[in-house]
Amino acid sequence: MSALAGLVAALASGRVKVVDLTHRLDPDFPVIVLPPEFGQCARFRIEEVSAYDHRGPAWKWHEITMNEHTGTHFDAPCHWISGRDVPAGSVDEIDPAAFIGPACVIDCSAEAAADPDFLLQPAHVEAWEARHGPIPAGSWVLMRTDWSRRSGAAYLNMAGDGAHSPGPSAAAIEALLARGIRGFGTETVGTDAGQAAHFDPPFPAHYLLHGAGRFGLQCLKGLDRLPPTGAVLIAAPLKIRGGTGSPLRVLALVEEGQ
């Protein structure tokens, strides 16, 4: 049996399940908040063009608008200044094979529940490897915080000094890059922590990942449904000319018993 035939059979039998890690595109879903004198991330907008009515008697369709970084989305290397010169660093030029890879899920949900400003440190990575084995090169590393269960104002958790949400430290990202990861994903609005503007470098996940030609996934939903290892993640962005990112439908293939 070929590999794909085996996969198809496993999907058909339910031995391999498809887990959807995507938030619904919804005008009410938060986007990153920047100081108002900066350009802002447009929220998702949907307008009915027709609905089996005088505007189109037999069909219904919508017009949608959003930013590349609205909702569950992909960050390409060219999104950040550090990745501006990465070859094939935009979504339309990235080798499509790069969108599919194994997922390592680091569970930080207890820590994030205790401390909204929790930072993933190299020690946490090492502790995870001690239990689950080394993170293979080419992995999607996903930081599970259960943050996607939050909604409304609790999601950004904004205060007078900015947002408070968990994320990786610069050292953790460097440690992951040293392992040759494919990209890093979070359940929060960005790959960086809410307070990451004050880190050194600022927004280290963005800065370091994209500078190294790696990808970011954010606003993932329900990482608790993935095993620590063994899942395969499919995160293919829209093929936007020179695109720095794209809304995603993120799918994980999870084998029974994992």
Next chain:
Amino acid sequence: MTEPLAPPPRKDPRRRTRVPTLPPAARSRAALGLTAAAAEGRFALQVCAECGAVAWPPRDACAGCLSVQLVWRELPPGGEVLAETAIHASPDPYFRERLPWRVGTVRLDAGPSVIAHLHGDVARGARVRMAARLDRAGQGVLIALPEKDTPHMEDDPALRALTCHPRHRRVLLVDGRDAAAPAMARALRAAGAAAVWAGEAEGWRGNPARAALAEAGAAVVPLDITDSDSVARLAGEYGGRIDIVVFNARHLRPGGVMAGNGIYTREAFDVHALGLMRLARALGPAMAARAADGVNAAAAWVNILSVWALIPDPAFGAFAAAQAAALSVARSLRGDFRASGIRVMNLFAGPIDDEWHQPLPPPKLAAEALARELVRGLAEGAEEVWCGDVARDIRERWARDPKVLEREMTGGGR
């Protein structure tokens, strides 16, 4: 003495909501000069530029010297009621619903005699203060008010029919995040508004102004005018209860036309022009249908606009263009609302003393002043309110010569 207006009872769900009717709307072109004056709450009549005779009714030539140079000018509003009548029979559907209706002949200190609506506190022989107001047809009419204010005088039925007083009415303040929103909510509640709902976009951002709004007596409701869905949800929940809309949303970013930012510009248009249209489409029809719904009939749609809607400050060119678009929308809205009698009031403000005008020199408008003018405009039933020294200055210069003003604003003057 005017009876204080009692709050309306809850609506009997078995009763049909009355369809609005309008007083006679036809006017000659000359007579529309009174409408223009009333729209700004000014008592003005035609004066002959050659012989000084004051003319009424409006006409095209002076009855004193046949000059055709008649100009509308503000005049002393005093007068005396020579005669009065209470009309008990009228073939006009609007007045039939309101009989008996009192009118009088008033001899103006300025000269002519006028037939005018009579405030309940004036009678034959009384000295009165004339005011030009817009009626439900949107046309200028004269009303004789008591010479000095009387208790609850704004509750007089004849006067209330000409105004959009907030008393017992429910107001939607579109943008609760606006810096002036708490002051406006406070002023509206102080004027007797039964409820003020303050819209809040992007509740997930949090809103530090919530406490101030609550203290001002406003309830926060989710509303994002750039999102059709959000607008539709608000209209579904509150559409049948909103009597006055105050469109105070504002998206101001510095930037001229050439040096401006395309996304800011689009956002500005999305808020000011498209947002206004979205909200009007969602709320307008229900308001129009409720324009004769008793004490708290839907009454007014207020747009708080920058005076740059008339003439841009090029340093804010993109914003000014969005404001001009909003002004155009507001004017069309007047046409859309005409048959219902809903008043569309544009409150033109100069620079407001907020963060976005922080580097601008004074005079700048305080939130309290804006709120005061908002309530005054509603109480007068005005269509155009010029708020603050800058707005009044621009209005004057614009009326005198828009081209001269344009050159001055674009750096050609002193």
Next chain:
Amino acid sequence: MRRPAPYDGVVLTAPVTVPYRRYSTQSAHWWIARALRGALAAAGLAPGQIDGLCLSSFTLHPDSAVGLTQHLGLSPRWLDHIPMGGASGVVALRRAARAVQAHDADIVAVVAGDTNHIDSFRNLLSSFSRFAQDAVYPYGYGGPNAVFALLTDRYMAEYGATREDFGRICIAQRQNALRYPHALMKTPLTMEAYLSARPIATPLGLFDCVMPCAGAEAFLVMREDEAARRGLRAARILATIERHNAHAADPIQLRGGWSVDAPRLWEAAGCAPGDMDLVQTYDDYPVISMMQIEDLGFCAKGEGPAFLRGRDLTVTGDFPHNTCGGQLSAGQAGAAGGHLGLVEAIRQLTAAAGPTQVPGARRALVSGFGMVNYDRGVCSAAAVLEGMA
């Protein structure tokens, strides 16, 4: 100002009233045709024998007198259209008499007629005048009732007139109307009923206001010898006056243009108010009749109430006034209302008034008042007529 030439050799004859109706499904053309035919029949004339037409009508739209010539198959050599409402009768008489006198026409038919459809009164009001549209109707839309209520209110305050004073005029006219076969109001009116009638526009009550209706009036103007040749009884014109927009500076109307011209009227007529055997005032509201009685010199300004208190205004009284009931009891048939008193006076002076005939009536005053353009009637006119015994 030279005294106008007398109307020597010109007479009025063939008075005709087409019985009024409250509402009519017919057009103004229909009513005018009937009146014209009636006048021609009364004089024994064929339509082709009249060579002048003087028309008044509010409801002929979109036609005018011109359209009517073609509609009715007339070919006059003199044509006029008098848009003066309640003054149109006397003014038409003036125009027609001079045309005949100057041989611009030999026989002029003076015709007025209007129809009254359901809602046509409201439509008429809404297009009545620019000043009314701009400065009266937006204020309660009471129509002329409201304007005359204001005048009445002021008149009462100024001169101490009471509602009873006006009631007496209305009641006497109703008594006259009971004799007049064509009157629409046929119930006797008591003072109690007058005073307790529902208010229309205070101080005016129901019986102070005319009832709009459909109807038509006509008479012929020709030379005296022509009338004699045809054996027609006729009346002579002793004098006439006409005035528009008099006393424009008065803050409210308490007098009309008659007060400007009355002395010249009586001088030209060679007689005095006291010589009149009957008086036909224009009575759209009783206060206007009161004003005419004052302004035409029967008493001083403000003394109308006292003057009338001492007099009997019925056909059999000492001051026969509006002998067919006037518009207040006969109905107001649009522009024909401005001809009602005139046609009735011609009937009286030619001994053709039948049940309303004032015995021995020889001289009559007919007065007209028209067009509440804004806050007052603008047109005033009057004629002194004499029968040819």
